[in-house]
Amino acid sequence: MDQTVRCYLDDLVGAARDVLGVELVGAYAAGSVGLDAYQPGRSDVDVALVVVDRLDVVRRRELVARLRHEALPCPARGLELVVYTRAVAGSGTPEPGFEVELNTGARMPFRATLHPADRPAADGRFWYGLDRSILHQNGYALLGPPATEVFADLRPDDLHRLLVEALRWWLALPGPAAPEPSGDGPEPAGDPPVPGAEDAVLGACRSLVRLRDGVWLSKVAAGQRVAAAGAYPELIARCVAARAGGTAPGGAEARDFQGWVLRRVLDAG
Incomplete structure (x- = not known):
């Protein structure tokens, strides 16, 4: 793994733990990092956090504030982060099911979505089930059990x-x-x-x-x-x-x- 990205991911997990405490039970690199295909200057950093239970709105907003690029600069094109409950991660559902979605970076349009219903349908709702399927096979554990034990595959x-x-x-x-x-x-x-x-x-x-x-x-x-x-x-x-x-x-x-x-x-x- 690129050392700059490795250090960034360590800092990201530390900041998430500051906000979530014992509620944070797993953190996983997905996308190009999980697939060992990261290209500096081109790739995003994709991360999935797993929490024990649903987060209140205050905690969701605090997490966005701590992890957005302005607070924690991302060395890649940008960060694409999604937070799931343990139940959703292990369900194999095709539905989005996230607690927080955050896109942030120097070369990425900012997006912070706190409820799946708020995501525009035109932007696609298929990403999340497919991403969790990728995590099931290839997720890189930064914190918590192996990804294959946490994320269920799709039917x-x-x-x-x-x-x-x-x-x-x-x-x-x-x-x-x-x-x-x-x-x-x-x-x-x-x-x-x-x-x-x-x-x-x-x-x-x-x-x-x-x-x-x-x-x-x-x-x-x-x-x-x-x-x-x-x-x-x-x-x-x-x-x-x-x-x-x-x-x-x-x-x-x-x-x-x-x-x-x-x-x-x-x-x-």
Whole structure:
């Protein structure tokens, strides 16, 4: 683990313990840190805290105040933190179920949500169940028992539904004018690069690998596995290179690939 991130996570857990005391029973690094794929300058720091029981609003607000970037500077693009009760973490529910959601960082829009109902539906409600599934397999324990003992995985039907929701959400994001994805076409002519399209492509790879192979991989590792099976190798290679500073793929090309993945995920249901 990056040493700067390691020190930051230690400070974060210490600050959370100051606020929550014995209510805090676990802290887990997720995302790129949990998947051993952290890229300085690009990756976020994803953390899940687990508490004994529901938190009152005062405690939730105090936690946000102590952990936001202005109080505890995040060395990454930003911090994405979610707090769950022990019951929710171990339930396998597909629902958001969080106590606090905090996004904060020098290069990340600030968000502090204290109730799941307050999160805009347009921002997606699939993230949390999928993140807890990743934590079940790959969470890195900063405090408390191993993540696999704390976070339950999703049921297969819930996993499938959330993966479909995620793929459709990514496809619905605004972008340059492009034809509806056919899922079987070559790179569209005159398709300009779209920053961030590489993450949409590699994220779709990760969904496909989880459904087919039962494992959560980093975006890059998932892309390499899909390419090794013969699907869109040139596009995926360019997406991997784009994460290291190369040129992003075009928006229509990325949408075509996402459509190809969505069709296969739907067929698997």
